[in-house]
Amino acid sequence: MSKFPVIIDQKKPIELLTAFLQKGTIPNALLFTGIExxxxxxxxxxxxxxxxxxxxxxxxFFQSGNQATKCxxxxxxxxxKIRSGSHPDIIHIKPSGAYIKIAQIRSLRDMLAMKPYEARIRVVIISDAQAMNPSAGNALLKVLEEPPARTILILTTIQSSDLLPTIVSRCQHIRFNPISCKSLEDILVDKEGLDYDDAKIVAILASGSLSKALSIAESKNRVSWINRRSWLINTLNLDMPGQMSTQPVVSLLAFAAELSKNKEILQDSLGVIKSWLRDVIVYKSCPEKIINKDLIDNIQHVSQKLTARDLIAKIEAIRTAQKGIKAGANLRLTLEAMVIQLAYEPQT
Ligand SMILES: [Zn+2]
Known part of the structure; x- marks a missing residue:
């Protein structure tokens, strides 16, 4: 950790942890859940x-500012020593390849059988605990069942349902919030020097994750995301509603195929289309509140052509596709159905 961290929008977790410290009642195992x-x-x-x-x-060390907390x-x-990662009693375990393997948990168990070298409280941080394979999970469960003295385990994962229920039940669960768009915008403007309009777009794309916001904010990524947004909106012909029904189905299917190729950024791409549709609705009553301000001419044009009802139906089509994809539906078919609903004017 070279740069000193700023923690944003995590008031509740910080209050809980501070209370443990003040009362001197620190649980043996903590589970931190929340998005990356x-x-x-x-x-x-x-x-x-x-x-x-x-x-x-x-x-x-948890000094509360308005929303940001500085260490x-x-x-x-x-x-x-802890900051530089060289403290012998602060043990980090993370996936080696795709999994946290049983050998890693066994060697942890051996370490924990000894007393801490110098720490008042030894801390084991298991990052991405969902990556434990079942045998590693069961080995960890044994550790949790007989917690070693002067030791706390902190597991991190996205959601508790990714872990064995028997592990979850032995941990004090602390939930971390996604970071609000407003807080991300402030950080991007104050610390990264983005202008306000760019910061708004990046904050939307980051969907609550500071690390993602910082990565998108790098100018190279920012340019590629802004290009991607143009591609998404132009291909769907959303900026030319008069031509929607003339968009050949075959090119829409090709668009769905292209979208399905890039699974890693698929949800973000759908988020971009949703934020644009939202702007078209918002423009009707509060034009000053749109996010994609640089596209205001398009947004104005489309908002005159489509009713709020049409737009909500399109947003709903994206939501349905997102849910389907998360639930493991056929990716290509789901996207094809969605793209057709997006590109054609509803038959009323
Ligand atoms: Zn100190």
Whole structure:
């Protein structure tokens, strides 16, 4: 951790952790859940520092600002070691390849059988705990059933249902929120120097994840996402509603095929189309509140042609496709159905 972390929009987790520290009642195992890039690992490391800091000042490392929380920089021996990743009793376990393997949990168990070298409280952070294969999960369960002295385990994952229920039930569950668009925009403007309009678009694309927002904000990625947005909107002919019904089906099917090729960014691409449709609706009553401000001419044009009802039906078509995809429906067929609903004017 070279740059000192800023944690945003995680008031509740921070209050819970601070209460454990103040009361001296720290559970043996914590489970941090939430989407990628909201600060789970960062807060786990900060918590390890709070548990082991040697400074005489009481730990006030979670200083609450308005929405951002800054970590106090402490230069005591323990905090410096933890920050640099060289503390012998702060153990990080993460997937090796696709999985966390049983060998990793066995060697953890051997380490935990010994006393901590120097920590007041040893902290084991298991990142992406959902990557434990069943045998690793069962081996970890044994550790949780007989918790070693002066040791806390912190597991991170996206949702608790990704883990064995027997593991979840032995952990104190702490939920991390997606970061609000407004907070992401502020960070992008203040810390990354983006202009306000760009920050709005990037914040939408990031869907609540700070790490994703920072990655998109890099100018190379930003340009490619802005190009992708043009491609999505132009291909669907959403900016030329008069021509919607003349868009040949074959080119729409090709578009669905193209979308299905890039699974990693598919949900984000659908999010882009949704944010644009939302703008067309919003434009009708509050034009100043649209997100894609650089596309205002298109948005104005389309909002005159389509009714709010048509637009809501299109947004609904995307939502249905997103749900279907998450539930494992046939990707290509789902996208084809969605694209056709999007491109053609509803028959009323
Ligand atoms: Zn310290």
């Amino acid at each position: 890039g909201v600060g789970k690992r960062t807060i786990a490391t900060m918590f390890a520092m709070a548990c082991n800091c040697l400074s005489k000042e009481p730990w006030s 106090r920089i402490c230069y005591c021996k323990a905090c410096v």
